[in-house]
Amino acid sequence: MELFDILSDDSVRAAPRLLGCRLVSEIEGRRAVVEIAEVEAYREDDPASHSFAGPTRRNRTMFGRGGLLYVYRSYGVHWCANVVTGPEGKGAAVLLRGGVPIEGEELMRARRGRDDHLVDGPGKLCQALGITGEHDGVDLLAGGPLRLEPGPPPRRVVVTPRVGISKAKEKPWRFVAVHDG
DNA sequence: GAGCCGATATTCT
DNA sequence: GAATATCGGCTCC
Numbered sequence: 001m002e003l004f005d006i007l008s009d010d011s012v013r014a015a016p017r018l019l020g021c022r023l024v025s026e027i028e029g030r031r032a033v034v035e036i037a038e039v040e041a042y043r044e045d046d047p048a049s050h051s052f053a054g055p056t057r058r059n060r061t062m063f064g065r066g067g068l069l070y071v072y073r074s075y076g077v078h079w080c081a082n083v084v085t086g087p088e089g090k091g092a093a094v095l096l097r098g099g100v101p102i103e104g105e106e107l108m109r110a111r112r113g114r115d116d117h118l119v120d121g122p123g124k125l126c127q128a129l130g131i132t133g134e135h136d137g138v139d140l141l142a143g144g145p146l147r148l149e150p151g152p153p154p155r156r157v158v159v160t161p162r163v164g165i166s167k168a169k170e171k172p173w174r175f176v177a178v179h180d181g
Numbered sequence: 182g183a184g185c186c187g188a189t190a191t192t193c194t
Numbered sequence: 195g196a197a198t199a200t201c202g203g204c205t206c207c
Contacts, residue, residue, distance in 0.1 A: 040199070048199070050192095058191065076189030078200050095199055114202095123200050164199055 003148055004141060007066030011085040011092040012173055014066075015041040016159075018083060018094055019177040020151040022102060025129035027145050032104030032129050034119050035151055036096060037177040040162045042082070044091040047167035051091025061137045062091045069146060071126070071136040078123030081131050083140060083148065097122045097163075097174075154178060 006017045018036050025032045042049035042062075050059040050072065061070040062084055070082040070093050082093035099119045101108055108118045108128035119125045126132070131146070140148040154177035162174045 042199075050199075053193085056192070072199085073190055075198060075200050076191070080199065082199090097199085117202095121200070162199070166197085 003150060004067065007083065007085050007141075008087065009066075009085060011041040011043050011094050014083075014085045015039045015094045015173065016157050016175040017153075018096075018148075019157060019175060020153045022149045022151045023096065023099065023125075023129065023140075024147040024149055025104075025131065025145065026147075027130040027135075030104065030107050030130075032107050033102040034099035034125065034129060035102050036099045037154075038096075038098035039175050040095040040097055041173040041175075042093055042095060046171070048162065048165040048169075048171070049091065051093075055091070059091065062093050064088055064137070067139055067141040067148070069131075069135055069138045069140055071131060071133055073133060074123060079126040079132055080122040081126050081135075095122060096125055099125060101128075 006014050018039055021036050023034045044051045051062045055063050061068055064084055065088040066085045068084040070084050071079055074080045082095045084093045086092045101118055109115050112118055112128050119128045138146050156178040158176045159172045160174045
């Protein structure tokens with residue numbers, strides 16, 4: 001199935017299919033690639049979602065069409081990146097929580113200012129790839145400096161409740177790739 | 182490794 | 195004012 005079709009679907013169905021895909025960053029002309037390994041789905045009918053109360057200046061990208069990148073500031077400190085899903089007008093997206101460095105690991109180390117824990121968290125992933133608020137709304141399928149590309153699907157996926165939220169805690173909408181038996 | 186805590190922009194009350 | 199889709203540094207095991 002094409003990425004376009006996956007991203008046109010509901011975020012809960014799209015989220016696990018993004019595991020294994022590559023997020024390619026050529027921001028500032030320097031290349032870094034991460035294989036997506038941990039995601040969470042958010043939907044418009046979901047009290048934990050930024051889109052739950054309708055569009056605002058911050059979340060308006062979530063209401064765009066599937067394939068856009070929604071970037072927001074978390075706790076006033078970090079950037080977090082989501083892949084928007086579904087049709088235009090539906091406030092749904094998949095939060096990119098973590099991955100595995102594939103290319104440009106040295107660049108990620110430099111951006112992170114440390115040698116470990118390069119992309120094992122949503123804020124860390126953005127910092128390692130150079131993603132900031134200025135990339136909110138970019139099209140990941142348009143061949144620009146931020147792209148989503150197909151990758152090998154994980155052998156196994158673990159499903160758990162989402163982390164760091166206080167509403168709708170019970171929804172099993174976190175998906176983690178496992179590279180083990 | 183687990184647990185506490187400060188930083189701090191945006192939204193909502 | 196309060197809460198928040200987090201992180202890193204610190205303490206104490």
